[in-house]
Amino acid sequence: MKNIVVTGATGNIGSRVVLELAARNHGQHGNHGNVIAFVRDPLKASPLAAAGAVLRRGTLEDSASLQAGFAGADTVVLITAGATAAEQAKTAIDTACAVGVRKIVRVSSLKASVDGPTDPTRQDGRTENHLRECGLTHVILRGHCFMQNILKGIRSIRDEGKLYFGSGSGKIGMIDARDIADAAVVASIRETWDGGTFELTGPAAIDFETVAAAIASELGRDVGYVPISPEAAGEAARRFGTDAWTASVLTEYCAAYAKGWGDFTTPNLANMTGHAPRSITDFAREVLVPAIHTM
Ligand SMILES: NC(=O)c1ccc[n+]([C@@H]2O[C@H](COP(=O)([O-])OP(=O)(O)OC[C@H]3O[C@@H](n4cnc5c(N)ncnc54)[C@H](OP(=O)(O)O)[C@@H]3O)[C@@H](O)[C@H]2O)c1
Structure with a gap:
């Protein structure tokens, strides 16, 4: 029996982790103690409570709330x-140490490093260093670019048959965020990967021509990739209401991807979860096309 707390529990990854842990508790996989969702808004988290998670606000x-x-x-x-992710993480790690938490499974980002080319890379580099120094048992999961980011371009895909992005012809080992959740679940309930840092990627490093072709094939309509500059990608995001930090991060990532920074894959996801990483075609069929049809 052990209690597992999930922060960011109403987000893409966290909600899936909570639901999967809760399902395992009620299924045939044994009881792992309470699944606790740490949330800002209990109303938003009501599906998690309905699935059996304990909510803590x-x-x-x-x-103090941590x-x-x-x-x-x-x-x-x-x-x-x-x-402010690094500050949030530092407060959470220090609190975890103070209250006697044994282990932290950290959802980090690819190639986290204090001198990386994007702000999240640098922030996650600082967080990873702090986590390693604080002495808690830990598993670090560095997720590559999420396929779910493509959902931000869903209107232009639907209305114009165009997918705009700023990574040029750079290849990216992008991953379905559902797979990161699957890895976080097994890392939290097993000890096999304790102490490790794992880059998690999809099955292939692909450029956005390939992404557009996969979407077109699943949608049954032409979808073309329109390369724009990293700066134009950030500016477009800002015009559509994205905050200034997120838009500047998008520009940084696009510039890095265009130079080949994201052109790699690893076998880590399959090793940890026992299933192959979802492909861009899986994502298009199971997530993106249904999202277009329900808009
Ligand atoms: N996008 C990528 O390509 C990529 C790649 C690698 C790693 N990552 C990182 O992976 C992480 C998880 O991604 P995701 O898609 O699951 O995130 P998400 O869907 O944006 O969810 C973020 C979660 O954090 C919560 N949250 C935000 N600020 C908070 C605060 N101050 N106090 C407490 N909770 C707070 C949100 O709660 P509310 O529902 O209340 O807002 C939500 O539950 C993020 O750190 C992301 O940067 C992203």
């Missing part, structure tokens, strides 16, 4: 978000 900036949130936990799946 708080924010990653508020160490202390209450982490009390009695064996393991924390630590998901942070946005421009």
Whole structure:
């Protein structure tokens, strides 16, 4: 029996981790203790409660709420978000140490490094260093570019048959965020990967011509890739309401991908989860096309 707390529990990855852990608790895989979703908005998290998760309310900036949130936990799946992610993570790691958490599963980002080319890379580099120094058992999962990012271009795909992106012909080992959740689940309930840092990628490094072709094939209509500059990608995101930090991060990532920074894959996802990583075709068929049809 062990209690597992998931932060970022209403997000893409966190919600899937909570639902899967809750399902395992009620299924034939044995009881792993309470699944605890640390959330800002209990109403938004009501599907998690309905699935059997315990909700604890708080924010990653508020160490008092983190202390209450982490009390009695064996393991924390630590998901942070946005421009202050490193500060959020530091507060959460320090609180976890203070209240006796044994293990942290950290959702980090690809090639995390204090001198990386994007702000999340640098922030996650600082967080990883802090986590390694603090002495807690940990597993670090560095997710490559999420296929789910393509959902931000869903209107131009539907309305114009065009997919705009700023990575030129750079290849990217992009991953379906559902696979990162699957890895976080097994890393939180097994000890096999403790102490490790794992780059998690999709099955292939692909350029956006390939992404557009996969979408077109699943949608049954022409979809063409329109390369734009990294700066134009950031500016377009800003025009559509994205905050300034996220838009500048998009520009940084596009510039890095255009230079081949993301052109790699690893076998780690299959090794950890026992299933092959989902392909861009799987993502287009199971996530993107249904999203277009329900818009
Ligand atoms: N996009 C990529 O390609 C990529 C690649 C690698 C890693 N990552 C990183 O992976 C992580 C998870 O991604 P995701 O898609 O699951 O994120 P997401 O869907 O944006 O969800 C973020 C979660 O964090 C919560 N949150 C945000 N600020 C918070 C705060 N101050 N206190 C408490 N909770 C807070 C949100 O809660 P609310 O619902 O209340 O807003 C939400 O549950 C992120 O850190 C992301 O940067 C992304």
